Amino acid sequence: MFRRNVSLFIVSMLVFLLAACGSSPQQGSTETSQAPNNNTSQPAQPAADKKEEKKFVIGTSVPSLEFTFFVAAQKAWEEAAKELDVGAPFYNGENNQAKQNKDIEDMVVKKVDAIVVIPITTEGVIPAIRYANENGIPVFTVDRSITSGEAEIVAHIGTNHEEMGENAAKLFLRGLEEKYPDVKEYKIAELLGTPGSSAAIERGKGIHNILEKDPRIKFVASLNGEFQSTLATTVTENILTANPELHGIIAHNDMMIEGALQAATTAGRNKDLIMVGMDGQISTAEKIKSGEIYGTFLQLPSMLGDGMKAAIKHLNGEKVDENVWVPTELIDKANVEDMISQQKVW
Template identity: 25%
Template sequence: MLRKALVFIVILGLLASFGFALKIGVTTITLRHEFFQAIEAGIRDAAVLAGIEVETFDPDLSMEKQVAAMEDFIQKKVDAIILIPIDVKGLIPVTTEAIEAGIPVVTVDMPVEVPGVITFVGTPNKQVGYELGLVAKEYIENELGGKAKVAVVRWLESQIQIERTEGFMEALASMEGLTFVGEYQGYDRDQSFNAVSDLSMAHPDLDLIYAPAENSVVGAHAALETFGLLDKMKIIGFDMTDEALRGLSDGSILAMAQQQPYLEGRIAVQALLTHIKGMEILGNNWVPANSLVPAKIFTPDNVDTFKRDPTEPTIQ
C-alpha cells in the first residue's frame, strides 16, 4: 500500500509540475455523513497535490438537486466530473449528457451504468457483506448453538446496502437454524433507533442485527444501550464511528467493515487525471473500468489496529 501511495503522489506531482489549469466538478450524496466527508477530503487533497480546482455541490439527498448540479457543471464546461450518485438509475440521463458533451465522468461509491464512464471507484459491497455474513455464521454456530433470530436495519432504498445485505444473507443461506425476521427502515440514526426499539419489543428473543451503514449502526447501538440489551443482541455493520469503536471494544458489536473513503476520493482524482493527461505525460492513459478499494473487517480481536486518521490507508 505504501508503494501504491508513493506512485500516486509521483503521478499527481508530475501533473502539477506541468501546470494544468483544470477544474473538476464534484457532487456528493450528503456531507452530513463522515463517510462522504472523507471522500470529499480525499478529492480535495489530491486536487491540491495536482494543482487543480474543485467545485463541490452537496445536494443533501435530493436527486433533483444533484441532477441540477450536473447540468450546471455541463453548462460551465468543467474539465471533469466526479459523481457520487444518490440514485444510480435516476442519474443515467444527465450522466449520459455530460459524457456526450465531452466531459469525463468518474463515479464513486456506486456505479452509474452508462457507456463512457471512465471508472467506478468503490468497495466490492456484496463481497464484503458476504465476509461479514461469515462472521455472523461463526458466531451463531459457536455461541448460539446454530440457532438465531436475525434482523436487518438499513436504508431500504440504497442499492449499495441492498448488495451488502444480499452478500450477508448468502453467507447464512445454508443455516437451517436461522430465523430471519425482516428488513427495517433505518436511513438515519433516529430511524434506526426507533426501528431497533420496536424490534426489541416485537422480538425480545432477537439475537443479531445487521446494520450495513454508519447511521444504522449508531442508531441500533444506541437503542440497545438504552434498553439494556447490549449483552443479548449483537450488531454487525459497516463504517467505523466512535460509537462503533466503543462497541467493538466492549464486545457489543461483533464486527465492522471499514471502507477507505478518503482513498476512494484520491483514486477518483488520479483516474481522471490519468485519463485526461496520462497520454501526454505518461505515454498511457488507460484506466480500469472498476477501481475497487478493499475494506477490512474489524472485530474485538483486532480493533486495536484500527487507524482513525483517514489519510492513513486501512489495508496493509
C-alpha cells in the same frame, strides 16, 4: 626612383593585407556573439508554453454530508486537489436525487473537465450523466455504481459491496455461534441502506448469499434505515418491541448499527445482541473495543481522491481501468486497537 616606388608599393600591399586579416576576427566574433543569443532565447519558449498550460477543474457530488463516510470523503477530495493542484468544486446532494442531478448539470454548464460522482441511486442519476456525455465531459463513479448501458462512464472506483456484505455476514455468523453455541435457530434483523443505491442492493445481496444458506438463520425483520443513525434507532425500537427474542442485528453501515445499539441500550437488551456493521468509522471501532459492537468491515473514503486521480490520468491521455477495486478489511476485537492506533479507521 624606381626602387622608391617599389618600396611604396610593397608597403601599401602590406597595409592592405593587414587590414584584410584584421577583418576576419571581427566577422568571426559577430557570428560567435549571435550564437549565444540564439541559445539564450530557447528557454523563453517553454516559459511561454507553461503559461498556456490549463489547470484542470474536476467537480464532484456526494449523496449527503449527513453521512460520516462522505464527510471523510470530502476531506480526502480536498487533500487530493491540493496535492495535484486541481480546481475541485464540491457538491452536497443532500440525499436528494433531483438536487444531485441539478448539481451535475451545473458542472456541465460551467464546463468542468471531468465529473466524479457518488450516485445517490443507481438509476436516478442517469439523466444527469447522460447530459454530461452529450457535452463531452468524462464521468467517473466512486463507491456507488449505476446501471450499465444507459449512460457512459469512463471508470468506477470503489469497494466490492457484495463481497463486503458476504464477509460481514460470515463475521456476524461467527459472533452468533460464539455467544449462542446451543441455539438451534438464530432470530436476526437486518437494517437496509438507501433504497435504490448500489451499496444497499449489493451489501444486502452479499448478506443473504451467506445467511440464507444457513438453516439456523431466521430473518424476523429487514427494514429500511436509509444508512442514517436516527432512523435506525427508531426502526430498531420497533423491531425490539415486536420481537422479545432476538439474537443479533446486521446493518448495511456503521451509522445504522450505532443507531441500533442506542435503541438496544435504552431497552436494556444490548448485551443480548450480536451487532455487525460496515464502513469502519472510528466511533464504531471504539465500540468494538469496548465490546458493545461485535465487528465491522473497513472501506476507505480516500477512494474519492482516487477518483480524481483517475480523472487526471484520463485527461492526460493515460489508460484507466474500467473497474478499480478498493480492498476492505475486517475490524474485530482482535485487531481493533491496532486499527485505531495506526489511524486506519476514520
